[in-house]
Amino acid sequence: MTETDSDKLAVDGLPPLRAVVERHGLATKKALGQNFLLDLNLTGRIARAAGSMEKHTVIEVGPGPGGLTRALLMHGAHKVVVIERDDRCLPALEEIAAHYPGRIEIIQGDALKTDFTALANKGPVKIVANLPYNVGTQLLVGWLEAEPWPPYFESLTLMFQREVAERIVAAAGDSAYGRLGVLAGWRTRAEIRFDVPPQAFWPPPKVTSSVVHLVPRSDPLPADGKRLSLVTQHAFGQRRKMLRQSLKPLGGQTLLDAAGIDGTRRAETLSIEEFCRLANTRV
Numbered sequence: 001m002t003e004t005d006s007d008k009l010a011v012d013g014l015p016p017l018r019a020v021v022e023r024h025g026l027a028t029k030k031a032l033g034q035n036f037l038l039d040l041n042l043t044g045r046i047a048r049a050a051g052s053m054e055k056h057t058v059i060e061v062g063p064g065p066g067g068l069t070r071a072l073l074m075h076g077a078h079k080v081v082v083i084e085r086d087d088r089c090l091p092a093l094e095e096i097a098a099h100y101p102g103r104i105e106i107i108q109g110d111a112l113k114t115d116f117t118a119l120a121n122k123g124p125v126k127i128v129a130n131l132p133y134n135v136g137t138q139l140l141v142g143w144l145e146a147e148p149w150p151p152y153f154e155s156l157t158l159m160f161q162r163e164v165a166e167r168i169v170a171a172a173g174d175s176a177y178g179r180l181g182v183l184a185g186w187r188t189r190a191e192i193r194f195d196v197p198p199q200a201f202w203p204p205p206k207v208t209s210s211v212v213h214l215v216p217r218s219d220p221l222p223a224d225g226k227r228l229s230l231v232t233q234h235a236f237g238q239r240r241k242m243l244r245q246s247l248k249p250l251g252g253q254t255l256l257d258a259a260g261i262d263g264t265r266r267a268e269t270l271s272i273e274e275f276c277r278l279a280n281t282r283v
């Protein structure tokens with residue numbers, strides 16, 4: 001019998017990802033934002049970007065066929081909890097679980113409806129994900145608004161399309177500066193680690209992606225996250241307008257006067273400290 005490519009095992013002793021996807025009939029679904037990473041070298045690079053994880057529970061959102069999951073386990077994650085919405089992926093994930101007994105917990109469900117704090121009751125936690133962009137952004141905002149702070153997670157290592165990654169790490173004055181940059185900069189140190197070209201995914205998306213690593217600040221400026229989100233949403237919702245106009249629904253000039261901020265300024269000129277001041281001012 002001759003050995004074909006799909007008979008060969010990958011470095012972790014499991015079948016190559018392409019063979020896993022074929023065997024389980026995992027035709028990608030656009031509605032679930034499925035662009036799979038099938039190269040274990042690349043998923044290994046993402047796992048390394050998350051840092052050491054020997055003592056950690058790593059929560060991975062959207063594992064799909066498990067390329068990143070396998071890299072996290074090879075990288076030494078003490079335990080990986082995966083949350084996947086698509087039940088077609090479960091048999092492939094069960095195979096990984098059998099290969100690494102006791103080190104994976106598989107949850108089938110929607111990450112947007114998952115109580116992450118309930119998963120994080122044992123030891124330090126890191127969160128890693130390659131998610132569809134809209135789900136990823138929504139989850140990121142939830143993690144940035146977590147209470148209490150510092151939160152239950154030590155870091156977030158997340159894949160986004162490059163343009164969203166730039167918004168996350170943007171500072172005042174940058175054209176990409178907006179609500180995401182204010183929230184991320186307020187509570188974390190965020191940096192883009194590396195870019196991932198479209199051809200690294202199956203099927204290839206239209207745009208370049210980037211891996212962003214965020215580490216919670218231990219002492220962010222005091223502010224109510226939800227209020228900060230609201231203020232930035234209004235301020236950047238009409239980013240070309242003066243703040244006295246864009247912030248009208250929250251008190252406009254009266255609010256700005258009380259916070260000591262010039263109402264003729266535009267949102268992109270305000271520092272994170274000034275946004276916190278606005279969030280803390282009630283009129």
Ligand code: SAM
Pocket residue numbers: 032033034035036037038061062063064065066067068083084085086089109110111112129130131132135
């Ligand atoms: N992590 C895998 C990889 O890197 O190859 C898959 C990445 S693919 C971009 C996104 C994955 O997230 C898919 O497996 C999809 O089914 C899953 N997904 C999409 N929406 C989800 C949600 N709301 N909750 C949990 N998983 C979700």
